[in-house]
Amino acid sequence: MDAVIASLPQYWDGFLRTLYLSVISGIIALIVGTILAAMRVSPVAALRGFSTFYVEVARNTPLTIIFFFAAIVLPRLGVKFEQFEVAAIIALSSYTAAFIAEAVRSGVNSVPVGQAEAARSIGMTFIQVLGFIVLPQAVRTVIPPLINILIALVKNSSVAGAFFVLELFGYGRQLSNDYGDQVLWILLGVAFFYLLITVPLGLLAHFVERKVAIAR
Amino acid sequence: MTSVLYDVPGPKARLYSLIGSAVGILLIVGILAIAVATLAQQGIFDAERWEIFYGPMAPDVWSLIGQGILSTLAAAAVAAIIAFPLGIALCLLRISLIPWIRIPTQVVLEFLRGMPVVLMMLFVLLVFATGQFQAVVVGLVLYNAAIFAEILRAGIQSLPKGQREAGLAIGLRSFQSRMSIEFPQAVRRMLPSLVAQLVVLLKDTSLGYIVGYEELLRKIQIMADFLGPNFLFPAFFVGAAIYILINLSVSRIAIWIERRGSKKTAGGVAAPSLRTGLMVGGNDPIAKDSVEGPEKK
Numbered sequence: 001m002d003a004v005i006a007s008l009p010q011y012w013d014g015f016l017r018t019l020y021l022s023v024i025s026g027i028i029a030l031i032v033g034t035i036l037a038a039m040r041v042s043p044v045a046a047l048r049g050f051s052t053f054y055v056e057v058a059r060n061t062p063l064t065i066i067f068f069f070a071a072i073v074l075p076r077l078g079v080k081f082e083q084f085e086v087a088a089i090i091a092l093s094s095y096t097a098a099f100i101a102e103a104v105r106s107g108v109n110s111v112p113v114g115q116a117e118a119a120r121s122i123g124m125t126f127i128q129v130l131g132f133i134v135l136p137q138a139v140r141t142v143i144p145p146l147i148n149i150l151i152a153l154v155k156n157s158s159v160a161g162a163f164f165v166l167e168l169f170g171y172g173r174q175l176s177n178d179y180g181d182q183v184l185w186i187l188l189g190v191a192f193f194y195l196l197i198t199v200p201l202g203l204l205a206h207f208v209e210r211k212v213a214i215a216r
Numbered sequence: 217m218t219s220v221l222y223d224v225p226g227p228k229a230r231l232y233s234l235i236g237s238a239v240g241i242l243l244i245v246g247i248l249a250i251a252v253a254t255l256a257q258q259g260i261f262d263a264e265r266w267e268i269f270y271g272p273m274a275p276d277v278w279s280l281i282g283q284g285i286l287s288t289l290a291a292a293a294v295a296a297i298i299a300f301p302l303g304i305a306l307c308l309l310r311i312s313l314i315p316w317i318r319i320p321t322q323v324v325l326e327f328l329r330g331m332p333v334v335l336m337m338l339f340v341l342l343v344f345a346t347g348q349f350q351a352v353v354v355g356l357v358l359y360n361a362a363i364f365a366e367i368l369r370a371g372i373q374s375l376p377k378g379q380r381e382a383g384l385a386i387g388l389r390s391f392q393s394r395m396s397i398e399f400p401q402a403v404r405r406m407l408p409s410l411v412a413q414l415v416v417l418l419k420d421t422s423l424g425y426i427v428g429y430e431e432l433l434r435k436i437q438i439m440a441d442f443l444g445p446n447f448l449f450p451a452f453f454v455g456a457a458i459y460i461l462i463n464l465s466v467s468r469i470a471i472w473i474e475r476r477g478s479k480k481t482a483g484g485v486a487a488p489s490l491r492t493g494l495m496v497g498g499n500d501p502i503a504k505d506s507v508e509g510p511e512k513k
Contacts, residue, residue, distance in 0.1 A: 043222045043229070046237035050244065060415070060463035062422035064433060065456050072437075073452050076445060078258065116220045126222040134221070151330075158332035162426040169335060176342055183342040191331050191339075198330035 003179040004189040007171075014171035015193045021085065021157045021167060022197070025092035026150050032093065033100025034135075040105050043126055051101065058098035063159050066091045071163035088160035092153060099149045107142030108134055140212050147205035154197050168193050255449075266450050268443060277439065284435030285458065291349065291431065292418045295356035299417070302357060303364025304399070310369055313390060328362035333420050337427045348429035352421065360417050367409045371402030408474035415466050422459065432459060 004011070039051035058066075070087040081087045111134050119133040161169030172190035176183045225233060255261065268277045309321040328336075337355030340346055346354070375398055383393030403410070425433040436455035440448040 041221055043225060044233050044236045044240070046240035050240065056464070056467075057460060060419070060467055061456070061460050062419040062433075062463070064422035064425050065459055068425075068433060068437075069452065069456070073449060076448050077255065077260075113220050120220070120223070129221055155330075155332040158334050159423070159426070162334070169332060169338075172335065173338065176338070187335065187339045187343065190335060191327075194332060194335065195327065195330045199326065202326065202330065 001182075001185055003175070003182040004185050007175050007179075007186070007189075010171045010175060011168070011189060011193060014166060014168040014190075015196070017085075017165065017167040018154065018157050018169075018193075019197065021088055021092060021160060021165070022150070022154045025089050025096060025157070026153055028089070028093035029096035029100050029153070030146075032097040034104055036097060036101035037104035037108065038130055038135075040101065041108055041130070055098045055101050058095055059102070061095075063091070063095050063156055064162075066095050067159050067163045084160075084164040088157070088163065088165045092157060092160070095156070096149060096153050099152070100146065103142055103145040103149060104135075104138065106145075107138035110141045111137045144205045144209040144212065147201055147208065151198050151201045151205070154201070155194065158194075259446075260449050265446055268439075268447055268450065269454065273443075280435050280439055281432070281455070281458070284430070284432035284455070285462075287349075287429070287435075288418075288421050288424075288431040288459075288462075291352045291356065291421045291424060291429065295353045295360065295421075296414055296417055298353070299357045299360040300364060302361035303368060306361055306365035307368040307372075308394065310365055311372060311394075325362045325365060328358055329366070331359075333359045334423045334426050337423060341427050348424065348427055351427050352424040352429045352431075355423070355427075356417055356420055359420075360413060363413055363416075364410065367406050367413065368399075368402055370409075371406035372398050374405065375401055404477065407477055408470060411466075411470035411473055415463060415470060418466060419463055 036051045036055060039047040040055070042048060067088070070091040071081075071084055074087065075081065108130075115133055115137060116129055119129045124132070157167060158169035161167050161171075161173060164170075166174070168190050172187055175186045179186055223229075252261075259265065268274065306321060306325065309317055310325060312318045312321070333355050336358055337351045340354045341348065341351035372394075379397055379401065380393055383397040384390070388396070421431055422433050424431045425437075428434070430438070432455055436451045440451045443451070
């Protein structure tokens with residue numbers, strides 16, 4: 001226990017870095033993922049093909065491999081990062097974007113056909129149909145799965161700890177080295193800080209899910 | 217292909233689409249060409265760098281890769297075999313009618329689902345001082361059993377109420393009705409999600425790299441360290457390709473099972489689908505959520 005109390009500053013620093021990684025990667029992934037989903041349903045075959053390829057490959061690649069590529073292989077190829085956080089954000093957002101694209105796409109599918117038909121019958125173009133009619137309605141059904149993806153993102157950010165970024169998991173490894181006799185408490189402390197993020201997000205997902213279910 | 221999102225393209229739109237596609241392909245090819253040229257400048261494509269895969273070193277290199285694949289698959293297989301029954305047990309406890317069984321199980325499940333798998337692996341490794349293999353397997357089992365339990369619970373809850381009522385009405389006990397009426401249907405209905413979770417489990421074995429388990433990625437790194445930095449990219453390239461191929465083929469199996477299952481569904485209600493077609497209009501957010509429910513890793 002004393003080890004945990006003694007290393008509270010490190011925990012706090014790690015907690016903030018985990019939050020930082022998750023928030024930045026989450027925002028990038030949301031934007032890229034939505035664009036990928038729009039490409040996936042677009043009339044242009046090349047865009048559809050590219051998006052399908054990207055999503056399939058990214059979803060089937062272990063995150064550790066993407067991290068290995070971003071943090072170890074890329075620098076060897078001459079792409080130098082000043083901070084490894086940048087590599088971590090690239091890896092996390094490119095991985096998560098694929099899952100977000102899938103969720104948004106299934107949200108698009110959940111909007112009743114009549115909505116798109118009505119929009120088209122008054123002469124809207126594809127971009128207008130998607131931007132003004134379908135996506136705003138898809139957002140409702142998509143939010144609970146999106147929150148689940150963001151929870152997974154927070155947990156996935158722990159992989160960064162193994163690739164030179166001192167976030168919660170990274171500090172956990174370091175501290176369990178420093179306090180070899182109190183590993184149990186050190187790691188439970190790390191777990192507590194993760195749950196501090198994931199449990200409220202999970203409750204939020206449940207709440208929103210219930211809201212949406214009633215509204216429909 | 218027709219979609220409700222846009223008109224069936226006329227000749228003009230087809231032309232534009234064709235031009236757009238051509239430009240897009242050219243753009244991607246251009247970016248790839250620049251990347252390849254940059255890599256070539258660094259000598260990545262020099263024959264001697266790839267010689268490890270066919271030259272005199274090849275048998276050793278491939279046997280190392282083979283060992284890596286085997287230990288990846290072994291960890292995944294053992295974890296899956298233990299996690300599934302444990303998931304069923306946890307699911308039974310989670311839907312138990314007795315509050316003092318149900319509520320603690322719920323807390324445990326939330327705890328397991330809310331934690332990074334790597335952290336559990338490290339925890340097992342350091343606190344119980346096990347070997348790396350055991351740490352990887354236990355970490356995977358704990359996390360995936362919790363997810364399996366949630367998937368099965370969603371499956372049971374998606375069954376029509378009458379199934380259980382009918383079971384109870386013919387005199388089955390609650391537990392008997394669960395096991396002989398509800399579970400078989402739930403498993404069948406949730407098979408696509410269960411197999412999809414198996415893909416996640418397989419992917420997560422790569423986290424073993426972090427706790428020092430000698431799976432494929434770790435073998436690749438050991439190989440690159442041994443052979444020298446020049447061989448890092450070729451080794452990584454081959455390793456990543458193998459990983460992706462294995463995962464893609466398991467994913468294909470999952471999609472195949474889902475297609476097969478959706479033709480003959482149990483219980484009269486169509487099983488929730490993992491990948492709905494473009495705007496099929498099937499509008500059932502609850503069924504969808506139950507599929508999206510389990511977190512992706």
